Amino acid sequence: MPFPPRPIDATLHGVTDYTVGTTLLTAFPRLAGISGTESARQIRTAGAFHAGYSTLTDYPLGLVRLIPYKVHLGLDALGALALAATPFVTGQWREGTRRWFPHVALCLFELSSLAMSDPTGAGDFHGDIDAVRRANMEDPHRKIYDGQPAVHPGSVYATAATP
């Protein structure tokens, strides 16, 4: 595998996008003990926005393939940093740890996930196609397009050996 390892392919990234986006929108505020606060609303918005632009991304789990995958990853990074910055911009960080810690934690989670994401995005193929072509002792094109039909219709009845 290439170094640093980037095991999260485009499909898996999509899965995290939707799972995390949905969790942020629903269960996260309660789990983090911040329901009903300004923080909860900020995090919910972040989750909704994230899930939203995910559906418009050009990757395996996108619904409308609009936004290029690399741009999506850029938005992920910007969004994470923006979320982390929010409590400091609004000044709410002074009201206690709970008012900024979730934002920063989520930002770090997102950034580490990005560090492990493979940005090539298109089909997450990690083989060496040139090596395959060199080693291949067969000609795929010929087999598909130039070969004669390989089967005779109705031929099952031409032998006594029919199961």
Added chain:
Amino acid sequence: MSSKASITVLRPREEVERLWRDPHYRTEHIEGAGATVRFVQAPGDRGTEIHVELGQSARAGKLGQAVQKLRGSEPLSKAKDDLRRFKQFVETGEIPRSDAVPEGELLERKFKQRPAQPLTQDELQKVGA
């Protein structure tokens, strides 16, 4: 918790009963557990059913059973293993061995299986191949 185990062997009833008593086919855990064993002719061409009910002494409380399951010594599971080995032995003449479970099916193996690749010389000797 259930204390019954059963299996069907594709052989006539007299033959199954005879082989059950044959020392070559001994089912040690079932005998050791003081169990009741019944032989019933299976419907149609399906062979003979063997029904085993474990004695009172072999059963533990719920916690005991959970511990026994983890340690791989639970009497009912061992009885089931015995029945399967009996069936395999009688029907095919051997116990199936795979690379992950070279001794054949054993409760102890359920959590500690080998990778599915051939055994080394040492492992072969231990398994008695």
Added chain:
Amino acid sequence: MRATVWSGRNKVQVENVPDPKILNDRDAIVRITSTAICGSDLHLYDGYIPTMKKGDILGHEFMGEVVETGRGVQNLHVGDRVVVPFPIACGSCWSCKHELYSLCENSNPNWGMAEKFFGHATAGLFGYSRLTGGYAGGQAEYARVPYADIGPIKIEDDLADEQVLFLSDIFPTGYMGADMCDIKGGEVIAVFGAGPVGQFAIASAVMLGAERVIAIDRYDYRLQMARNRARATDIINFDENPDVVEQLKELTAGRGPDAVIDAVGMEATHGHGAMFAYDRTKQANRLETDRPFALRDAILACRPGGIVSVIGVYGGLMDKFPSGALMNKGLQLRAGQCHVQKYTKPLYDHIRDGHIDPSFVVTHRLPLGNAPDGYETFKHKQDDCMKVVLKP
């Protein structure tokens, strides 16, 4: 010896492992001359099949030369050329005696584990996780074949490896898919999936006398092979138009195909839009193990009173199964892992008589050392890849 081993999700490596030895009297050791990568190997590769362990040797489609036999094997001798069926069957249990070889009751030493998943254990398979016994597979230089007096078929003709190799799995599987459709001549058969098994399902339906065989896939090169080589009469590319059910209705003037073969299985890709995102996310979170797109469409498209024949591999549970359509349209749902041993002899005869040349599916022939790239190429359908044969 060298062997392709599973090393985690999306990873296989060719490693040095011990040579196999005889463990039981009815065993044989085969020196492998050709072996293939199967579509169902991709479910292992993608991490969808549980109970895999690093170091497991993969591969269940292999053939070669017998180099050693146990004392209980009388019908094979050293030097015989054999093709080995992928289900391991004892030949003596009730299931084997009724030709249900992939349901053998005695060949799975992990009976207890398998029972928990499916309610009953099924036969041991080569190279397919502990659920099927934990047997080492055949993408290697040698393999140990249990019950060698029952499974392997002797090849005594001057046929190339690739003409008979697929008797091990995909040709009988495709044939069984068509066989379960009860084709008598004149039917319209739809085949979901134009991968290697789909190609053989199509070719088998043609051999059995179906009048029209419709291939359904999203890759043009696969549909072209289905038409040019396997003699499909019609093709549907659902990438161009995702509504397969509608297109099948059109092709049959509203009736629907008489029988539908699902040669796709649990990693179906032809979901689109929201439904795909839903199922795919659930599957990745392991809340749903099987993707149902092909099977759903098969049930919805099949004509009332018809047969849905399932040979694509499924592993667990799926959401939103159209039970209403199944019941109310009076469909027959027939499924199974192929009972290869039942079909090897008749299909071998058909190959010998020139009715079919199974080597048409091979697009890639690679040395065993290129197995990791072979898996990636096959999985992502690069380089017009249809079937990869490995040469140890």
